[in-house]
Amino acid sequence: MSFTIAIIGRPNVGKSTLFNRLVGQKLALVDDMPGVTRDRREGEAKLGDLHFTIIDTAGLDEGPKGSLTARMQEQTETAIALADALFFVIDARIGLTPADRAFADFARRADKPVLLLANKSEGKHGELGAMESYALGLGDPIQISAEHGEGMGELYDALSRIVPESEDEEEEREETDEERANRPIRVAIVGRPNAGKSTLINHLLGEERLLTSPEAGTTRDSIAVEIEHKGRGFRVFDTAGLRRRSRIEEKLEKLSVADALRAVRFAEVVVLMMDAQHRFEEQDLRIADLVEREGRALVLAVNKWDLMEAQPGQISMLRRDADHWLPQVAGVPIVAVSGLMGEGIDRLMQAIVEAYAVWNRRVPTSALNRWFEGAIANNPPPAVSGRRLKLNYITQTKARPPSFVLFCSRADAIPQSYLRYLTNSMRETFELPGTPVRITLREKANPFAHKRKRPN
Incomplete structure (x- = not known):
């Protein structure tokens, strides 16, 4: 089972920014307004050769029982219970607040490894705030900037002491193949x-x-x-x-x-x-x-x-x-x-x-063209400017969603109403209810186009 780490701390200290950096994608919303994150969010994180599950949580805050704020804290408490270790994040630019001190006691009572992260440590003000965090009694602070990626090496060194070693590559590869199949x-x-x-x-x-x-x-x-x-x-x-x-x-x-x-x-x-x-x-x-x-x-x-x-x-x-x-x-x-x-x-x-x-459905080419011939016979394409449109054949190029290429002459002249007719007929014949069906028109190359006319 994957090693799990929960990111905790008061609102707006940069927990979601750190989460996004560790998972390598902008999965969690980030904004200057406190309290953006409400539910807990999980992702597969990587730092160097360390692989683990990371949980982003709502900022620890107090509220009346049954209120949205109180239920947000319940989600955070559930994440802490599920985690094997905690990242306790503070804002180094602001320094310690009474809320940080109260929630540091909360983190200690969890009786799990805690890494103290002094985020936003870039610059002189961040350095002073990080020094203050020693007073929390959670060990040496790791100075980082989640936004700019600073301090990730120091975080890796501390994390490597608590994250168990990964399984060998062969075992991981077999597990991935099995997961892909199911x-x-x-x-x-x-x-x-x-x-x-x-x-x-x-x-x-x-x-x-x-x-x-x-x-x-x-x-x-x-x-x-x-x-x-x-x-x-x-x-x-x-x-x-x-x-x-x-x-x-x-x-x-x-x-x-x-x-x-x-x-x-x-x-x-x-x-x-x-x-x-x-x-x-x-x-x-x-x-x-x-x-x-x-x-x-x-x-x-x-x-x-x-x-x-x-x-x-x-x-x-x-x-x-x-x-x-x-x-x-x-x-x-x-x-x-x-x-x-x-x-x-x-x-x-x-x-x-x-x-x-x-x-995900694929239609056999032979069945597709039998339908195609019947659909054209039952309802031939209209004549445009006195000239009959010629539809040659159709083939499926991919599924997800079912997509087809129709080879024809004068692709730009085929009306949308006729394409809708073909789409609806195809849905009914091959049982494709509700899913998007894509038909792309392609003009068949003229084999004589490259030949010049002979002079008289």
Whole structure:
């Protein structure tokens, strides 16, 4: 099992900046405003030849029982319990604060190895603040600058004394191959604010892993969690709610939205959650269109279904609404769920697995061209400027999503309506519901184009 380290400290001391540097990606949101990080976030970190799991946590802070601040601290306490060691981070430019002293006692009570990191130590003021930190009684401070990468050598020396040696390369390679063969499906949960995304994931996990609140906008980072459902692995990303661009004003919300969009691009299947009482609103349709343009498999989850009054034919009505409002992903799976009550969860997870399989589907070339000949015979391409368009043959170039190249004459003259006809016919024939289908037009080379006419 991987050695795990939790980064702790009061708000705005640079914990997320250090997390991003160690994982080698900007996974955690960073801003000058305190309290940006709310949920705990995990990543695979590397420092030199040391490999370990790192957990970014919310800043240790106090708040009334049951409040969002108090539940953020509970998430941090859970991360400390899971960790094998702690990075206790202070802001060397500011020096010690009463909160640092109080939380140093908290770190000592954890009874785990603690490395004291004096962040933002660049410059004279940082040097003085680092000297102050000896008073915490947590050993020699390691002076670093997470933003500029200074002090990483000293951190490596200290860390190498507590991180166990890695397994040999051969064992690691075999483990990686096995993981790749059984790789979990990457799923992003997206939707408007307060659609119930975090509540759904918490129910899947069976614990309050992600912070939830009636207040819209509780989730900021795109948090990834590992879930196993009926023997199948999933890596699920909870994302910030996506609002219309005109309503996004604060810098932090813009960062959260950008993080959510990155999660969509990283995912293989995207679950668009809608409120059952306010479904298929303009922003829902925009998000679905974004997912289609990014080429990801899509599943619609209509949440808070337990609040709807039972009426006959409601599920059929959902199906008709989905096909009406989202013709570009005709047949997209749609599931009525209640994240709070746990209703419809099995159907949702099955829909994700099936959408993933369709997204990866390859159609044999012989079957594809038999369909192609029949589709053209049933509905020939229109004549443009009195000349009939010639469609030669079609082949699949890749899956994820299913993508095809159609060889033809005068590619620029083929109308979009005819391409939609081919796409819908292909969906129906080869059972490709809901997934994006790409058809690229390519003009067949003229074998006589290079020959010059002979002079008379």
